[in-house]
Amino acid sequence: DAGITQSPRYKITETGRQVTLMCHxxxxxxxxxxxRQDLGHGLRLIYYSAAADITDKGEVxxxxxxxxxxxxxxxxxxxxxxxxxxxxYFCASSAGYTGELFFGEGSRLTVL
Amino acid sequence: xxNVEQHPSTLxxxxxxxxxxxxTYSDSASNYFPWYKQELGKRPQLIIDIRSNxxxxxxxxxAVTLNKTAKHxxxxxxxxxxxxxxVYFCAAGSGGGADGLTFGKGTHLIIQP
Numbered sequence: 001d002a003g004i005t006q007s008p009r010y011k012i013t014e015t016g017r018q019v020t021l022m023c024h025x026x027x028x029x030x031x032x033x034x035x036r037q038d039l040g041h042g043l044r045l046i047y048y049s050a051a052a053d054i055t056d057k058g059e060v061x062x063x064x065x066x067x068x069x070x071x072x073x074x075x076x077x078x079x080x081x082x083x084x085x086x087x088x089y090f091c092a093s094s095a096g097y098t099g100e101l102f103f104g105e106g107s108r109l110t111v112l
Numbered sequence: 113x114x115n116v117e118q119h120p121s122t123l124x125x126x127x128x129x130x131x132x133x134x135x136t137y138s139d140s141a142s143n144y145f146p147w148y149k150q151e152l153g154k155r156p157q158l159i160i161d162i163r164s165n166x167x168x169x170x171x172x173x174x175a176v177t178l179n180k181t182a183k184h185x186x187x188x189x190x191x192x193x194x195x196x197x198x199v200y201f202c203a204a205g206s207g208g209g210a211d212g213l214t215f216g217k218g219t220h221l222i223i224q225p
Contacts, residue, residue, distance in 0.1 A: 040217065041217060042218045043203075050211075090155065090156070099205065101146075101158070105154075
């Protein structure tokens with residue numbers, strides 16, 4: 001049982017390039033989330049999705065795009081990467097009724 | 113939106129002593145308050161949670177208390193051990209957390225031998 005997986009785990013890119021971070025879960029959880037983690041800021045919600053084709057903005061959505069065509073996948077795209085988007089990105093899923101978030105291993109993104 | 117404040121940012125205790133981390137929240141609609149532990153280089157993992165209809169919850173050496181009137185909740189770890197060293201995050205949310213959680217900035221707990 002793979003659970004929730006993210007790819008790539010590490011990515012270095014340049015300012016202005018498009019980057020997509022992938023997230024896949026095998027539990028059929030309805031809810032999926034993208035958080036970014038930065039020193040001094042904790043975990044901040046970027047986008048979340050309650051079901052396929054339903055997405056909503058979180059606290060820091062600017063510069064990011066998400067889609068959810070299938071329940072198990074929730075990719076996060078940086079359309080034109082900026083240095084301020086250098087961060088560790090965590091995908092998470094939840095069955096909803098418990099509230100517990102299950103996090104992926106994280107994707108460390110560096111924008112030069 | 114919700115705002116969660118967490119204190120202290122760093123906490124150093126002697127092995128065997130107790131540790132207390134405190135959080136306050138702003139949105140009275142929040143009804144779900146989990147605590148996550150994150151070891152260095154790892155993903156955050158849930159260690160305990162409490163809902164608004166409960167004042168206290170215990171699980172072996174860890175406990176969480178909630179004061180809805182004052183809008184604060186705390187994590188208590190007793191008989192601390194080296195493996196308790198980690199960053200701890202509190203969070204608050206509504207709808208059972210299904211609409212996303214707002215996290216505090218984290219507390220780095222250091223257990224001194």
